[in-house]
Amino acid sequence: IRSIAFIGLGNMGAPMAGNLVKAGFAVTGFDVAPAARDHARERGVRIADTIGSAVDGADAVITMLPNSALVLEVWTRLAAIVRPGTLVIDSSTIDVEGARAAHGLLPGCITIDAPVSGGTSGAEAGTLSFMLGGDAAAIEAARPVLEPMAGRIIPCGSAGAGQAAKLCNNMLLGISMIGAAEAFVLGEKLGLDHQALFDVLSTSSGQCWSVNTYCPVPGPVPASPANRDYAPGFASALMLKDLRLASQAATDCTASTPLGAHARRLYEDFVGSGQGHRDFSAIIAFLREDHSVQTV
Ligand code: NAD
Known part of the structure; x- marks a missing residue:
């Protein structure tokens, strides 16, 4: 594989x-938003004017889109234009049924659902965790393409299994970010300094990614969105999307996820108050107010 459409x-x-450009692949990208195209161009990605010209001659195609409907729309379009045998990877976070349906749209291609964890910092550093759903041969075919972007590549099972693992992960992430934010809000009320509390939490049994790597208060972790007025990062609207997907999956398979459901309600209220564009760690501002009590 030499050429990749993104x-x-x-x-x-x-x-x-x-x-992927740094690793030596010829990458042609397409996005409907001019600003996104400019950012990618600065990174050495050749920009195409249409999906059709982006995938023309590509050995592999990767989609990284906001939601299930867009993934299915783009994959339907791909079905009409990619060569049989093309490797097609979706790294967006979507529902398990949508992922399975996407695989079914491209029966002549090698298809993988490969959602990621690690945030924009992991995307920059090439250290994302990839969770893969697909058959064994497809997973092996995808490895060389994923490696320049990956810290870990974890096969999870057949078509849709990568998305299933991702939904479990992001439900836990939503819950843990609310937990980290609550701990800092309580600490503030108790008169604790942010740095002192961070030093304790990040080295004690309260440590987790939401504290150690993505701390919701400014100061302790310079790269965290709290230091740039909560510009994402990972937008709250996307976290709400994932918590809804997890709630739906839990309902469908009758799993009991009470904290996942509560986290979804808090993000619904936060996004409903007009904050969906802000990073999901900005939920701390919401928790400083009284809203949380009303949603119990
Ligand atoms: P984003 O909104 O920044 O990027 C999505 C891009 O898709 C946008 O630039 C948009 O213009 C483009 N797009 C929309 N419709 C299109 C179309 N028809 N054709 C071409 N481009 C189109 O979102 P993101 O943060 O990059 O997240 C992308 C996906 O990855 C989401 O599913 C998200 O849940 C998931 N994800 C995000 C993070 C994170 O930290 N941001 C982490 C892991 C997974």
Whole structure:
């Protein structure tokens, strides 16, 4: 595989595509947003005017899009234009049924659902965790393409299994970010300094990614969105999308996820108050107010 088409060059897609360029692949990208196209161009990605010209002659196609409907729309379009045998990878976070349906749209291609974890910092550094769903041969075919973007590549099972693992991960992430934010809000009320509390939490049994790597208060972790007025990062609207997907999956398979459901309600209220564009760690501002009590 030498040439890769990358569809969706947003907060995640642009740096991921940039790492493929650094690894020596010829990467042609497409995005509907001019700003996203500019960011990707700065990273050495050749920009196409249409999906059709982006995938023309590509050995592999990667999609990194906001939601299930867009992934299915783009994959339907791909079905009409890619060569049989092309490797097609979706790294967006979507529902398990949508992922399975996407595989079914391209029966002549090698298809993988490969959602990621690690945030924009992991996308920049090429250290994302990839969770793969697909058959064994497809997973092996995808490895060399994923490696320049990956810290870990974890096969999870057949078509849709990567998305299933991702939904479990992001439900836990939503819950843990609310937990980290609550701990800092309580600490503030108790008169604790942010740095002192961070030093304790990040080295004690409260440590987790939401504290150690993505701390929701400014100061302790310079790269965290709290230091740039909560510009994403990972937008709250996307976290709400994932918590809804997890709630739906839990309902469908009758799993009991009470904290996942509560986290979804808090993000619904936060996004409903007009904050969906802000990073998901900005939920701390919401928790400083009284809203949380009303949603119990
Ligand atoms: P984003 O909104 O920054 O990027 C999505 C891009 O897709 C946008 O630039 C948009 O213009 C483009 N797009 C929309 N419709 C299109 C179309 N028809 N054709 C081409 N481009 C189109 O979102 P993101 O943060 O990069 O996230 C992308 C996906 O990855 C989401 O599913 C998200 O849940 C998931 N994800 C995000 C993070 C994160 O930290 N941001 C982490 C892991 C997974």
